[in-house]
Amino acid sequence: xxxxxxxxxxxxxxxxxxxxxxxxxxxxxxxxxxxxxxxxxxxxxxxxxxxxxxxxxxxxxxxxxxxxxxxxxxxxxxxxxxxxxxxxxxxxxxxxxxxxxxxxxxxxxxxxxxxxxxxxxxxxxxxxxxxxxxxxxxxxxxxxxxxxxxxxxxxxxxxxxxxxxxxxxxxxxxxxxxxxx
Amino acid sequence: xxxxxxxxxxxxxxxxxxxxxxxxxxxxxxxxxxxxxxxxxxxxxxxxxxxxxxxxxxxxxxxxxxxxxxxxxxxxxxxxxxxxxxxxxxxxxxxxxxxxxxxxxxxxxxxxxxxxxxxxxxxxxxxxxxxxxxxxxxxxxxxxxxxxxxxxxxxxxxxxxxxxxxxxxxxxxxxxxxxxxxxxxxxxxxxxxxxxxxxxxxxxxxxxxxxxxxxxxxxxxxxxxxxxxxxxxxxxxxxxxxxx
Numbered sequence: 539x540x541x542x543x544x545x546x547x548x549x550x551x552x553x554x555x556x557x558x559x560x561x562x563x564x565x566x567x568x569x570x571x572x573x574x575x576x577x578x579x580x581x582x583x584x585x586x587x588x589x590x591x592x593x594x595x596x597x598x599x600x601x602x603x604x605x606x607x608x609x610x611x612x613x614x615x616x617x618x619x620x621x622x623x624x625x626x627x628x629x630x631x632x633x634x635x636x637x638x639x640x641x642x643x644x645x646x647x648x649x650x651x652x653x654x655x656x657x658x659x660x661x662x663x664x665x666x667x668x669x670x671x672x673x674x675x676x677x678x679x680x681x682x683x684x685x686x687x688x689x690x691x692x693x694x695x696x697x698x699x700x701x702x703x704x705x706x707x708x709x710x711x712x713x714x715x716x717x718x719x
Numbered sequence: 720x721x722x723x724x725x726x727x728x729x730x731x732x733x734x735x736x737x738x739x740x741x742x743x744x745x746x747x748x749x750x751x752x753x754x755x756x757x758x759x760x761x762x763x764x765x766x767x768x769x770x771x772x773x774x775x776x777x778x779x780x781x782x783x784x785x786x787x788x789x790x791x792x793x794x795x796x797x798x799x800x801x802x803x804x805x806x807x808x809x810x811x812x813x814x815x816x817x818x819x820x821x822x823x824x825x826x827x828x829x830x831x832x833x834x835x836x837x838x839x840x841x842x843x844x845x846x847x848x849x850x851x852x853x854x855x856x857x858x859x860x861x862x863x864x865x866x867x868x869x870x871x872x873x874x875x876x877x878x879x880x881x882x883x884x885x886x887x888x889x890x891x892x893x894x895x896x897x898x899x900x901x902x903x904x905x906x907x908x909x910x911x912x913x914x915x916x917x918x919x920x921x922x923x924x925x926x927x928x929x930x931x932x933x934x935x936x937x938x939x940x941x942x943x944x945x946x947x948x949x950x951x952x953x954x955x956x957x958x959x960x961x962x963x
Binding site: 560563564567571572573574575576577579580581585588589592593596597600601610611615618619622623626627630631648650651653654656657659660663678679681682683685686687688689691706707710713714717 | 727728731732735736737738739740743761764765766767768769770771772773774775776777778779780782783784786787790791794
C-alpha cells in the first residue's frame with residue numbers, strides 16, 4: 539500500500555499540489571486514479587457514479603493537499619479514504635434503488651488474502667483476518683471492499699440485523715486486539 | 720471485546736463502511752468535535768486500508784481527466800490548457816457515412832473500418848474533439864463507449880509529434896501491434912503514423928501529417944506494423960476529422 543519507492547513519492551507530489559503545481563497533480567492522477575476508480579466502482583457498481591466520485595475526490599485532494607498529514611498514513615491511503623467515504627455517502631444517499639436486486643458482486647478476490655502481503659501493515663492484517671471465523675471475516679471484507687452496510691449485509695446473508703451488528707462488532711474488536719496486541 | 724470503547728466501536732464501524740447515512744453523518748460531526756474519536760478513526764483507517772490491495776485497479780474513463788482539469792481551471796481561475804469538452808456521441812460514425820457518399824468510391828480500408836465498427840458494436844467509438852490553444856495542439860480521443868475498455872487519447876504537438884496515451888483495457892499481444900494511420904479527407908490512401916503504446920503514453924513521430932482534414936484510424940497489424948505501408952489488418956478504431 540505504499541508507493542515510497544516511486545519517484546517522486548506521492549507524498550512529495552501532494553506537497554507540490556499544495557503549492558499549486560498542476561503537473562504534480564497530473565502525476566498523482568496518473569498514478570492513483572486506476573485504483574481509486576476501482577475502489578469507487580466496487581462500492582457504487584456504476585461506472586458514471588464511480589467516475590463522479592473519483593473526480594470529486596481529486597478535487598478534494600487538490601483543495602486539501604496541505605492538510606495531508608504524513609503521520610496518519612501514506613498519500614495513497616489518504617486518497618483511498620477520500621474516495622471511499624464519498625462513494626459510501628453516494629450509495630447511502632441513493633439507497634437500495636441504486637443497486638438492482640440480484641446484482642451480485644464478484645467477491646472472488648476477497649478470498650485472496652495473500653494479496654495483502656505487499657506491505658507490513660497488510661501482512662499483519664492478513665494474519666489477523668485469518669484468525670477470524672470465516673463468516674465473520676467475510677462480513678468485514680464485504681463491508682470494506684463492497685461498501686455493504688449492516689442492513690445490506692443482513693439482507694444479503696438473510697441474518698437478523700442485530701446479529702449482523704453484534705457479529706461485526708466482535709470481529710472488529712478481535713482484529714484490533716490482534717493488530718495492536 | 721477487550722480494548723473496545725464506544726468511540727472505538729463507532730470509529731471502526733465508520734471506517735469499515737457498515738453504517739447507514741445518518742449514522743455516518745453523526746460520526747463525522749462528532750469526530751469534528753472529539754479528538755479521541757478522530758484519532759480512533761485515523762487508527763482504524765491505518766488498520767483497514769491495506770484491504771484495498773484486494774481490489775484490482777481499473778482504468779477510469781479517458782474523459783475523466785479532461786473533466787477534472789476543466790474543474791480545476793475554474794477553481795484556480797487559471798486558463799484551462801485543454802478547454803471544454805465537446806461530446807458528439809455518434810459523430811464519428813455519421814461523418815464516415817457523409818464521407819463515403821460524397822467521395823463516391825469507398826476505399827477498402829474505409830469499408831473495413833465501417834465493417835469492423837458494425838461487427839464490434841461493443842467498441843462503439845465516441846470521438847471527443849476539444850478546442851485547444853495552439854501551443855497544446857489538437858486532441859482527439861479514440862474511446863470505447865463502455866468505461867474500462869481500451870482506447871487512446873491522441874494529442875498533436877506543435878512540432879508534429881503525436882502524444883498517444885493508452886486508456887482502459889487494451890488486450891496486449893506479443894504477436895501483433897496497434898498501428899495508427901491518418902486518412903486524408905480527399906480520399907488519398909492512409910498515411911502510416913506509427914505504432915501505438917498498449918500501456919501508458921508514448922510519443923509517435925510520424926513522417927508527416929496530411930495538410931487537409933483527416934481521420935485517425937487504428938488497425939491491428941503484425942508485430943512491428945504493416946509490411947505494406949497500408950492497413951492490412953482489422954481497423955478497430957476511427958475518429959472524426961481532425962483539422963490541423
